[in-house]
Amino acid sequence: xxxxTASATGFLARYEGLTGRLPxxxxxxxxxxDILLSAGxxxxxxxxxRYTNLAPLGDARFHEALTEASGFTGDDDLPSLGGLSxxxxxxxxxxRFSSAQSVLxxxxxxxxxxxxxxxxxxxxxxxxxxxxxxxxxxxxxxIIEVAEGVDAGxxxxxSAGRDIHGTPVAFHPRHSIRLAAGARLTLxxxxxxxxxxxxxxxxxxxxxxxxxxxxxxxxxxxLAAYHLATVYADIAARATYDSFTLCAGxxxxxxxxxxxxxxxxxxxxxNAAQLLRGAQHSDFTTVVRHEAPGCxxxxxxxxxxxxxxxxxxxxKIEVDRLAQKTDGYQMNQALLLSPDAEIDCKPQLEIFADDxxxxxxxxxxxxxxxxxxxxxxxxxxxxxxxxxxxxxxxGEALDMVADxxxxxxxxxxxxxxxxxxx
Amino acid sequence: xxxxxxxxxxxGEKPILRGITLTVPDGQVHAIMGPNGSGKSxxxxxxxxxxxxxxxxxxxxxxxxxxxxxxxxARAQAGxxxxxxxxxxxxxxxxxxxxxxxxxxxxxxxxEPELDAAQxxxxxxxxxxxxxxxxxxxxxxxxxxxxxxxxxxxxxLQMTMLQPKLAILDETxxxxxxxxxxxxxxxxxxxxxPGFSALVITHHxxxxxxxxxxxxxxxxxxxxxxxxxxxxxxxxxxxxxxxxIAEAA
Numbered sequence: 143x144x145x146x147t148a149s150a151t152g153f154l155a156r157y158e159g160l161t162g163r164l165p166x167x168x169x170x171x172x173x174x175x176d177i178l179l180s181a182g183x184x185x186x187x188x189x190x191x192r193y194t195n196l197a198p199l200g201d202a203r204f205h206e207a208l209t210e211a212s213g214f215t216g217d218d219d220l221p222s223l224g225g226l227s228x229x230x231x232x233x234x235x236x237x238r239f240s241s242a243q244s245v246l247x248x249x250x251x252x253x254x255x256x257x258x259x260x261x262x263x264x265x266x267x268x269x270x271x272x273x274x275x276x277x278x279x280x281x282x283x284x285i286i287e288v289a290e291g292v293d294a295g296x297x298x299x300x301s302a303g304r305d306i307h308g309t310p311v312a313f314h315p316r317h318s319i320r321l322a323a324g325a326r327l328t329l330x331x332x333x334x335x336x337x338x339x340x341x342x343x344x345x346x347x348x349x350x351x352x353x354x355x356x357x358x359x360x361x362x363x364x365l366a367a368y369h370l371a372t373v374y375a376d377i378a379a380r381a382t383y384d385s386f387t388l389c390a391g392x393x394x395x396x397x398x399x400x401x402x403x404x405x406x407x408x409x410x411x412x413n414a415a416q417l418l419r420g421a422q423h424s425d426f427t428t429v430v431r432h433e434a435p436g437c438x439x440x441x442x443x444x445x446x447x448x449x450x451x452x453x454x455x456x457x458k459i460e461v462d463r464l465a466q467k468t469d470g471y472q473m474n475q476a477l478l479l480s481p482d483a484e485i486d487c488k489p490q491l492e493i494f495a496d497d498x499x500x501x502x503x504x505x506x507x508x509x510x511x512x513x514x515x516x517x518x519x520x521x522x523x524x525x526x527x528x529x530x531x532x533x534x535x536x537g538e539a540l541d542m543v544a545d546x547x548x549x550x551x552x553x554x555x556x557x558x559x560x561x562x563x564x
Numbered sequence: 565x566x567x568x569x570x571x572x573x574x575x576g577e578k579p580i581l582r583g584i585t586l587t588v589p590d591g592q593v594h595a596i597m598g599p600n601g602s603g604k605s606x607x608x609x610x611x612x613x614x615x616x617x618x619x620x621x622x623x624x625x626x627x628x629x630x631x632x633x634x635x636x637x638a639r640a641q642a643g644x645x646x647x648x649x650x651x652x653x654x655x656x657x658x659x660x661x662x663x664x665x666x667x668x669x670x671x672x673x674x675x676e677p678e679l680d681a682a683q684x685x686x687x688x689x690x691x692x693x694x695x696x697x698x699x700x701x702x703x704x705x706x707x708x709x710x711x712x713x714x715x716x717x718x719x720x721l722q723m724t725m726l727q728p729k730l731a732i733l734d735e736t737x738x739x740x741x742x743x744x745x746x747x748x749x750x751x752x753x754x755x756x757x758p759g760f761s762a763l764v765i766t767h768h769x770x771x772x773x774x775x776x777x778x779x780x781x782x783x784x785x786x787x788x789x790x791x792x793x794x795x796x797x798x799x800x801x802x803x804x805x806x807x808x809i810a811e812a813a
Contacts (some may be wrong), residue, residue, distance in 0.1 A: 521641045521666055
């Protein structure tokens with residue numbers, strides 16, 4: 143038996159059951175189905191998947207959210223928004239847009255994928271089989287557009303998931319964010335939930351010349367959930383993509399960011415922090431491709447790992463031969479709070495231009511005992527002292543989040559992590 | 565206040581303290597002097613609970629409580645303060661945030677209300693000003709990029725904020741110029757009261773010109789070999805440790 147192909151069987155069967163009821167052109171869905179039929183879900187023997195095992199995903203039997211009534215009754219399942227509650231927000235429940243819980247923005251255009259299904263050109267189901275899975279089964283998502291020169295302010299995008307009466311649910315939202323030349327947006331994404339479910343979003347981001355997207359992402363899914371997110375970002379000349387991801391939830395998570403700098407003077411910062419405990423597994427994978435001269439990319443990724451948690455960072459920087467004067471930087475740092483925690487780190491540089499500056503580094507360590515002693519000798523309890531040092535460690539990655547309510551929301555998640563850990 | 569009896573302590577297998585007996589009564593300042601390697605810093609670490617050191621014999625009581633049975637944070641909350649000889653740097657931890665966290669932890673343990681950010685800043689700025697520290701030292705990261713003298717002043721700032729009952733100053737004078745020495749001395753003297761005691765560890769007599777001790781003890785090879793009044797410090801400065809230790813032997 144071919145166990146690899148079998149792993150997608152449940153999803154393929156659901157696709158067959160849903161045929162005719164999924165929105166948009168059926169051709170890309172059929173093509174995606176064919177990919178999954180022949181190759182199955184990603185497996186450990188593939189180069190990009192050596193550290194993250196999706197086999198349990200094939201064993202779980204997921205219901206399709208489309209055919210089920212929403213398991214939600216009110217706003218109780220939404221995350222605490224704090225200062226973000228003043229902002230426009232798009233709420234997705236089990237992957238479906240919930241207009242009753244949403245507040246539409248004034249300066250950005252928002253449409254739903256369910257009513258305007260279109261698969262973007264960036265997503266590559268042939269390379270990324272989770273994207274094939276998403277393409278095959280996507281039902282809804284947000285299509286956000288900001289017109290030329292418009293500063294659309296801040297927008298919150300919430301995904302809330304949960305099992306339905308103990309039965310796991312799967313949803314595969316398809317989001318698209320397009321900023322025309324000179325447009326600006328701060329997008330705060332929050333993924334939360336309860337119980338066992340699969341959240342497999344694909345986001346395609348296109349930034350026009352001189353556009354600026356500040357993308358703050360919180361992955362705080364339920365601790366039995368799977369979170370498998372793929373984000374594509376295409377960055378034109380002089381455009382800026384600032385992305386920060388905090389991964390604190392899910393049983394198994396993979397976040398893959400594929401960033402392409404294709405115009406002169408583009409800038410991408412891709413920072414992340416992973417706070418994991420218990421048996422959590424979280425994989426943060428990036429591919430930053432420099433295709434034009436004079437672009438800069440910055441990556442600072444921090445992991446704080448307790449219990450038997452496992453953090454993964456795979457970071458690839460590709461520099462095309464045309465991309466002279468590239469300035470690339472990548473730093474991966476892990477703090478292990480337990481002897482059973484594990485970090486796997488795979489940096490890769492592929493450079494085909496001769497006039498470039500690219501650096502990368504990685505460190506793994508424990509909390510410094512002299513720093514701990516200094517803090518406790520001032521009367522600060524052990525747990526609080528650890529929290530202070532961990533927050534200091536994360537600061538370097540987190541400090542790029544300039545938006546105050548977004549930063550406060552992230553700080554809250556980080557400090558409440560210690561309520562469980564301490 | 566502090567009662568140490570026959571205290572022995574080792575680092576790994578190596579004995580450092582070999583039977584220290586010392587009593588610091590309420591309201592008194594005692595100086596501990598002695599050559600390098602005599603165990604002065606070890607004594608300060610053992611009293612504040614550093615886990616690198618193992619107490620192998622003897623007792624230490626603080627206000628009648630068994631100090632050695634307490635966690636380091638509990639010792640601080642009970643009113644013990646160690647001014648470090650070489651304070652560590654804490655990159656990413658703001659000095660004001662650190663000070664407020666410490667102060668509120670201690671206040672909470674003492675059953676006092678915690679201070680909010682505004683109340684704290686008002687207090688901290690006033691203390692910093694008294695120690696002639698620039699305002700931005702509260703905004704910077706703890707000890708990061710501080711000069712030797714700034715680090716020591718930051719220790720004294722923490723001490724004056726936390727209002728300990730017993731302060732151990734481990735070579736707080738090293739690295740200080742004459743003006744800073746006076747400021748640090750004034751800072752300690754301002755705390756002097758019937759409810760405050762101090763153990764001042766130093767190599768030099770000059771700090772003791774500012775903080776006049778009630779007693780001076782000479783530590784050598786992990787034992788107190790001689791005790792006396794403030795005059796003893798001056799004698800040491802004039803004659804050197806070798807002669808005083810030799811006379812005691």
